[in-house]
Amino acid sequence: xxxxxxxxxxxxxxxxxxxxxxxxxxxxxxxxxxxxxxxxxxxxxxxxxxxxxxxxxxxxxxxxxxxxxxxxxxxxxxxxxxxxxxxxxxxxxxxxxxxxxxxxxxxxxxxxxxxxxxxxxxxxxxxxxxxxxxxxxxxxxxxxxxxxxxxxxxxxxxxxxxxxxxxxxxxxxxxxxxxxxxxxxxxxxxxxxxxxxxxxxxxxxxxxxxxxxxxxxxxxxxxxxxxxxxxxxxxxxxxxxxxxxxxxxxxxxxxxxxxxxxxxxxxxxxxxxxxxxxxxxxxxxxxxxxxxxxxxxxxxxxxxxxxxxxxxxxxxxxxxxxxxxxxxxxxxxxxxxxxxxxxxxxxxxxxxxxxxxxxxxxxxxxxxxxxxxxxxxxxxxxxxxxxxxxxxxxxxxxxxxxxxxxxxxxxxxxxxxxxxxxxxxxxxxxxxxxxxxxxxxxxxxxxxxxxxxxxxxxxxxxxxxxxxxxxxxxxxxxxxxxxxxxxxxxxxxxxxxxxxxxxxxxx
Numbered sequence: 001x002x003x004x005x006x007x008x009x010x011x012x013x014x015x016x017x018x019x020x021x022x023x024x025x026x027x028x029x030x031x032x033x034x035x036x037x038x039x040x041x042x043x044x045x046x047x048x049x050x051x052x053x054x055x056x057x058x059x060x061x062x063x064x065x066x067x068x069x070x071x072x073x074x075x076x077x078x079x080x081x082x083x084x085x086x087x088x089x090x091x092x093x094x095x096x097x098x099x100x101x102x103x104x105x106x107x108x109x110x111x112x113x114x115x116x117x118x119x120x121x122x123x124x125x126x127x128x129x130x131x132x133x134x135x136x137x138x139x140x141x142x143x144x145x146x147x148x149x150x151x152x153x154x155x156x157x158x159x160x161x162x163x164x165x166x167x168x169x170x171x172x173x174x175x176x177x178x179x180x181x182x183x184x185x186x187x188x189x190x191x192x193x194x195x196x197x198x199x200x201x202x203x204x205x206x207x208x209x210x211x212x213x214x215x216x217x218x219x220x221x222x223x224x225x226x227x228x229x230x231x232x233x234x235x236x237x238x239x240x241x242x243x244x245x246x247x248x249x250x251x252x253x254x255x256x257x258x259x260x261x262x263x264x265x266x267x268x269x270x271x272x273x274x275x276x277x278x279x280x281x282x283x284x285x286x287x288x289x290x291x292x293x294x295x296x297x298x299x300x301x302x303x304x305x306x307x308x309x310x311x312x313x314x315x316x317x318x319x320x321x322x323x324x325x326x327x328x329x330x331x332x333x334x335x336x337x338x339x340x341x342x343x344x345x346x347x348x349x350x351x352x353x354x355x356x357x358x359x360x361x362x363x364x365x366x367x368x369x370x371x372x373x374x375x376x377x378x379x380x381x382x383x384x385x386x387x388x389x390x391x392x393x394x395x396x397x398x399x400x401x402x403x404x405x406x407x408x409x410x411x412x413x414x415x416x417x418x419x420x421x422x423x424x425x426x427x428x429x430x431x432x433x434x435x436x437x438x439x440x441x442x443x444x445x446x447x448x449x450x451x452x453x454x455x456x457x458x459x460x461x462x463x464x465x466x467x468x469x470x471x472x473x474x475x476x477x478x479x480x481x482x483x484x485x486x487x488x489x490x491x492x493x494x495x496x497x498x499x500x501x502x503x504x505x506x507x
Contacts, residue, residue: 005162009320012329013161013336016198017172020191020337024179027186041369042116042376045184046352047270050111054279056189060345061267061280062287063192065092065258067342071199071294071335072153076311078298082228082235084243086295087250092288094255100281103259104274105421109504111269117349118265118417119357125420127496128428129361134435135413136357139262140350142410145402146261147346147387152312152396154339157332160316166392172340177384180344181377185270188344195341198334200290202319205331206300207293210322214303220296223303246455246466253470257411260418262349263342312396343384351380401451408446408454411470412438415481421505428496430484438477445469 031051043049052060070088077085106121115121119135126132151169158168179187214220221237228235239247258264271277301318308317316335320328355376360367367375390399416431445456446469456469489495 009329016333075298142406148399408442434481442473
């Protein structure tokens with residue numbers, strides 16, 4: 001059945017899309033470095049000169065972590081399986097104390113030594129090319145399906161308005177590529193302000209008005225419980241005891257991974273001081289509250305009888321059919337812009353990694369700041385085109401499956417990055433071996449489930465524990481690195497040189 005064209009919603013959507021397009025191109029003039037040469041550096045293009053204060057960083061990191069796919073996928077998970085989907089709320093809550101402890105230290109060291117990526121930090125801390133390449137390649141691999149999923153979110157918002165075909169996505173990403181190329185990180189930072197204001201309006205309308213239409217939250221939970229019981233497999237409003245371990249490890253493992261993604265590094269390292277990061281660690285839980293409200297929209301959709309086989313369209317359909325068409329268009333624009341902001345930051349993060357830590361490690365000579373900036377701009381275009389081609393040429397399910405792997409992979413950076421902030425005890429080659437063990441075991445567990453889930457039934461001591469695959473893979477990673485470190489020191493394998501000092505981590 002063909003979706004009818006919603007002209008009013010489409011007009012409102014296009015208006016806001018044009019608004020953020022203008023903002024993206026204008027952002028090149030925003031807080032630009034006064035020095036002409038500095039304007040053509042990777043630090044200026046990829047980190048906006050590290051000049052963002054508390055408020056801009058809050059919008060940028062929030063826009064970075066809470067994406068269009070978050071707005072769509074979390075309610076869709078509750079719509080499909082019920083309470084298990086709420087794991088996203090505690091994992092976001094766990095992540096911020098972790099952010100408070102770790103990221104200001106990395107910022108301080110990175111600011112002093114000019115590091116642009118976490119892989120730069122690892123290079124400086126351990127002085128090992130192969131470990132740096134492992135960190136960089138893992139980050140790029142994890143980002144590609146993540147960017148593709150933002151396109152899925154944009155695609156879902158466009159499709160429910162009755163626009164079909166590939167040209168809207170291609171046009172949107174051509175515009176995104178153009179203003180990211182010219183303005184760098186300033187473009188998504190400015191657009192994130194618009195996106196977050198729109199998103200708050202959308203969610204507050206959803207949780208205040210829609211429950212009233214549905215007969216109140218008591219009726220919503222009652223109707224959602226009845227609807228979930230009819231699903232195959234059946235969902236529920238409460239976790240069952242066999243789900244406890246999976247739920248807990250998903251929350252913990254996802255929190256570990258969240259702060260290690262390269263786009264998180266890009267957002268954090270663009271801050272003007274370590275105190276800005278600390279303030280944001282205190283303020284960003286407001287987004288966790290927002291995420292909890294967003295999650296409830298899955299139950300609201302069940303109560304209001306939203307019917308669709310494509311769970312990605314649950315939230316767009318809910319707003320388009322429950323509000324006047326102009327406001328539905330506003331909400332769909334918020335979702336669409338919510339795809340553009342993280343996609344831009346992720347492509348910049350991937351470009352920074354490739355330029356500094358892949359090409360930079362393998363090149364025969366060091367690049368000049370202008371050469372780094374030029375290469376990063378081109379790579380960011382290639383990354384966007386690659387993610388778009390992935391969605392247009394392959395089934396969407398592949399992007400979702402690879403994103404499951406991406407979370408498992410990125411968690412394997414914990415020993416090198418997070419432990420590296422507090423200790424230089426690990427041998428770099430032991431960290432490489434641990435990383436390889438974690439990557440292989442995590443991938444093998446996901447592959448054994450045919451990439452349909454990241455919760456693996458682990459058989460230990462005669463019992464079966466359903467766990468998020470990233471967690472046992474990370475435990476193996478740490479064990480291998482810990483056991484091999486004293487052995488490699490006794491063998492007198494080169495441990496590399498540490499460019500940082502104890503004073504860099506103080507305070």
